[in-house]
Amino acid sequence: MAMATAPTSVRAPARWQDFLQLLKPRVMSLVVFTALTGLVCAPEHLNPILGAVAILCIAVGAGASGALNMWYDADIDAAMRRTRGRPVPAGRVQGADALALGIVLSLLSVMLMGVGVNWFAAGLLAFTIVFYAVVYTMWLKRWTAQNIVIGGLAGALPPVIGWAAATGTAPLNAWLLCAIIFMWTPPHFWALSLYTSEDYAKAGVPMMPVVKGAKSTRAQILVYSLLLIPVCVAPAFTGLGGAAYLGVSSLGGLVFLLLAWRLFRSHAGEAADPRNDDGLYDVRAGARDARNLFAFSILYLALMFATLLGEHLAGLKPLEFL
Amino acid sequence: MSDPNLEGEDFRRARRGRNIAIAVGLAVFVILVYVVTIVNMGSDVLHRPL
Numbered sequence: 001m002a003m004a005t006a007p008t009s010v011r012a013p014a015r016w017q018d019f020l021q022l023l024k025p026r027v028m029s030l031v032v033f034t035a036l037t038g039l040v041c042a043p044e045h046l047n048p049i050l051g052a053v054a055i056l057c058i059a060v061g062a063g064a065s066g067a068l069n070m071w072y073d074a075d076i077d078a079a080m081r082r083t084r085g086r087p088v089p090a091g092r093v094q095g096a097d098a099l100a101l102g103i104v105l106s107l108l109s110v111m112l113m114g115v116g117v118n119w120f121a122a123g124l125l126a127f128t129i130v131f132y133a134v135v136y137t138m139w140l141k142r143w144t145a146q147n148i149v150i151g152g153l154a155g156a157l158p159p160v161i162g163w164a165a166a167t168g169t170a171p172l173n174a175w176l177l178c179a180i181i182f183m184w185t186p187p188h189f190w191a192l193s194l195y196t197s198e199d200y201a202k203a204g205v206p207m208m209p210v211v212k213g214a215k216s217t218r219a220q221i222l223v224y225s226l227l228l229i230p231v232c233v234a235p236a237f238t239g240l241g242g243a244a245y246l247g248v249s250s251l252g253g254l255v256f257l258l259l260a261w262r263l264f265r266s267h268a269g270e271a272a273d274p275r276n277d278d279g280l281y282d283v284r285a286g287a288r289d290a291r292n293l294f295a296f297s298i299l300y301l302a303l304m305f306a307t308l309l310g311e312h313l314a315g316l317k318p319l320e321f322l
Numbered sequence: 323m324s325d326p327n328l329e330g331e332d333f334r335r336a337r338r339g340r341n342i343a344i345a346v347g348l349a350v351f352v353i354l355v356y357v358v359t360i361v362n363m364g365s366d367v368l369h370r371p372l
Contacts, residue, residue: 053357
């Protein structure tokens with residue numbers, strides 16, 4: 001097992017904010033959003049207090065897996081510009097403390113979900129934490145270029161956990177929400193990695209552009225985008241999404257495909273100059289198309305889930321095609 | 323165990339902040355367990371045999 005060789009000396013006293021940073025608050029906010037959508041879209045309604053507790057458990061569970069990831073990946077994080085300021089590689093928090101925080105919060109979140117909501121949702125939450133921290137972080141990330149494809153399941157499960165918290169079950173529509181995020185993850189992350197591949201190469205992470213090259217990555221982004229759009233539109237035909245969702249998912253999907261096509265035709269990822277030490281999100285020659293798809297992918301996912309959430313909160317009826 | 327070489331005003335302030343955060347976290351957890359227990363019992367708690 002490739003063990004993290006994190007700096008062990010602490011240069012400055014750790015503040016509580018450093019421990020909060022270990023929980024990846026930005027990722028947590030996305031997880032909360034998608035889990036809430038799953039919980040609200042479920043046909044049965046959970047007591048609002050228990051619903052809030054379920055969302056809190058999912059958020060804390062996600063944060064715990066983030067802390068475990070930062071403990072194990074301290075060596076990778078230290079080698080990359082985007083992550084070298086994180087608490088462990090920066091020396092503000094010891095690796096053992098990050099590990100302890102991750103384990104304690106994992107146990108508390110799963111136990112509270114089980115005792116307070118239901119054990120099926122708690123089991124799914126435990127599986128998600130283990131899948132992200134062990135299967136993705138310790139195994140896939142350093143081993144295969146398919147790391148974010150398979151590992152994307154961990155980020156895709158929160159709406160299923162939210163649904164399971166409300167109903168104790170996980171039917172097809174819950175897995176459809178999961179499938180949307182799962183299929184969205186590869187084009188999203190590969191678009192980002194096209195203009196950060198030097199960082200990944202330096203850290204020894206086998207991201208797709210590092211292993212297969214930029215041209216192959218752009219082609220795979222296009223293929224995944226073609227597969228993604230039907231999955232995104234599908235909820236409008238399964239009694240989950242309404243007219244607004246159909247409009248957002250299909251029109252947004254067309255824009256997504258257009259951007260993926262432009263990226264495919266571009267030279268993004270090929271013209272990176274290793275002497276160029278621009279900021280991470282600065283646009284290098286040829287990388288503008290990659291940045292455009294990356295930015296739009298976030299907007300597209302957010303709009304689809306916000307529309308589903310809005311339709312169900314407003315009590316709008318889903319479309320009836322079947 | 324704290325390193326005496328690091329003991330200073332910044333260190334003490336950071337440690338105090340961490341301790342308060344842990345205390346708040348534990349208190350929130352205890353309250354949450356209490357609340358979800360009450361919510362799950364619901365009104366049935368009034369209909370138990372005495």
